[in-house]
Amino acid sequence: ELDYDLDVAEEIQRRTGLKEFKATAVIGAPLDLSVIDKYKEAGYFSVRMNVEIWDKNIWNAICPGKRNHCGGWEHWVKALEYGVDVFGKGRVGSNIVGGIEPKISILEGVEYQLSKGIVASASSWRPVVGSFLEGHRSPETGWHFDLQKKIASLYKRYGFSFADLHNVTPSAGL
DSSP, X not given: OHHHHHHXXXXXXXXXXXXXXXXXXXXXXXSSTHHHHHHHHTTEEEEEOOOBOOSHHHHHHHOHHHHHHSOHHHHHHHHHHHHXXXXXXXXXXXXXXXXXXXXXXXXXHXXXXXXXXXXXXXXXXXXXXXSTTTTOOOOOHHHHHHHHHHHHHHHHHTTOOHHHHHHHOSXXXX
């Protein structure tokens, strides 16, 4: 993905004349963390590495590809933190899929990430036909709304704004 993303960055720079441009590279946590530096050097404004699940045991079961090819859960979190060192507070994003694991775990993950300068979000889980979790259901709307209100409160506590969320998130949600 790096070669492709660098080609895209080069073309954006060529067409716009901008050294840095308002775009977020959405990537898997690289085994070699210096890859994150290359995105910054290429002109990307921000980077996003979606952890998906905060509970390590559930993450291992639900995200085997990330476990097997991206260094494991601990490495993924380390990559997010390294991204903040490179891009700065509010310019690294990560999503947790809301509804697969307990709300308390999601909020723990969001708060931890926000405390490290990572713009954490939680989407609403929608089981897809043909997926491993087909037939399961997401929690009720009220559960998701309560989760988002609690996350909004955490944003305020850690000094993040709606603009921060918008900068690293394709859909800013609530």
